[in-house]
Amino acid sequence: MRRDIFQAIADPTRRAIIALIALQAMTPNAIADNFNFTRQAVSKHLRILKECDLIKQQTKGREIYYTLQIEKMKEIDEWLHQYRKIWESRFSQLDDLLLTIKNKEK
Amino acid sequence: MRRDIFQAIADPTRRAIIALIALQAMTPNAIADNFNFTRQAVSKHLRILKECDLIKQQTKGREIYYTLQIEKMKEIDEWLHQYRKIWESRFSQLDDLLLTIKNKEK
DNA sequence: AGTTTGCGAAACCGATTAGTTGCACTTATA
DNA sequence: TATAAGTGCAACTAATCGGTTTCGCAAACT
Incomplete structure (x- = not known):
């Protein structure tokens, strides 16, 4: 699906994720620790953010670090x-x- | 419902409405002329924009002019x-x- | 080699969204 | 006064959203 940056920042959780990884690259698990959602829910948000190029990922072993673009x-x-x-x-x-x-x- | 400005600008139609009335105050009918939606659909968008104080209305007879805040x-x-x-x-x-x-x- | 850890994808679900049609109300016009 | 015009609201609907649970896979640890 074609994603829109305005739709991406519409969700408060996604804005919080953006604020988190703006400071430093983080893994999905580390991000999820800051919320009351499951890691999978965070993973879905990350996918949306990635689809509109707001974040990029860097694999390091079995961990994936996400950074803000x-x-x-x-x-x-x-x-x-x-x-x-x-x-x-x-x-x-x-x-x-x-x-x-x-x-x-x- | 409590509205969020980020959610308000997430919709492309609402961003187009904002761009329209930024130039001059407009009535719902005049706004709707610019889209392929019904006037009622535009009216719903206007309500959302109003709920988060992005626009204000000014009644003039039976017409209502909306302006960008x-x-x-x-x-x-x-x-x-x-x-x-x-x-x-x-x-x-x-x-x-x-x-x-x-x-x-x- | 077997187990744990970190991750994404899929299936599912209730709530919300963005549109529609139909209606009621007020104001202007004939 | 009857009618037309401008508007908002309610009810309905298909699609999307944001969450969950379950699963499979690859990397790291024992």
Whole structure:
């Protein structure tokens, strides 16, 4: 199935997993220790995160270490950019207004 | 139901609605004209967006105009901030590396 | 060689999602 | 006042989601 990064971060557990492995590479078991779910449930989340390239895996013996692909997070940032422009322009409009009021007081 | 902004933007149709009303306030009918869904389907999306304060409505006669609450989008930006710090620090590490190489060449 | 450990995949299940149709209500128009 | 237009809500439905249990397989340990 084609995965969407926005759908991937929609689930709070997946966001928590992202936060965990952002700090250091972790195995599924180590990740699952932080939750009340089974390792298999975590494994399913990892699969979804992997399907949209948010994480990558590195096998080491029988263990698999998952790491965050921080580059992928930029996609959200890029989507947000168009709206950031809007709120920043509104903020500068407010600045202009305050400046006008200030000048009138003189 | 308590709504989550991340869940709200997970749906591509809702992201399209957000993009539409970011430009100008629109009525449900006007929004629905842009999709192949029924007006009622759009109405349900609007309800979800409203439940997490991403949009607000303004009644004008029998019409209801929906506008984007751009401030709410900042919540995503704040969540993203922790990861932005990471990719920016990695970028500066790359800068350091390039600088080191450059100095060696001298 | 036999057992334990770490993992993913499959089958299953209840809850949720995203759409539909049908309806009721309010406002504008003839 | 009757009718049309704009809207939200409720009931229904197929598909998806997020969890579980069970299983099979490969690597590591005894």
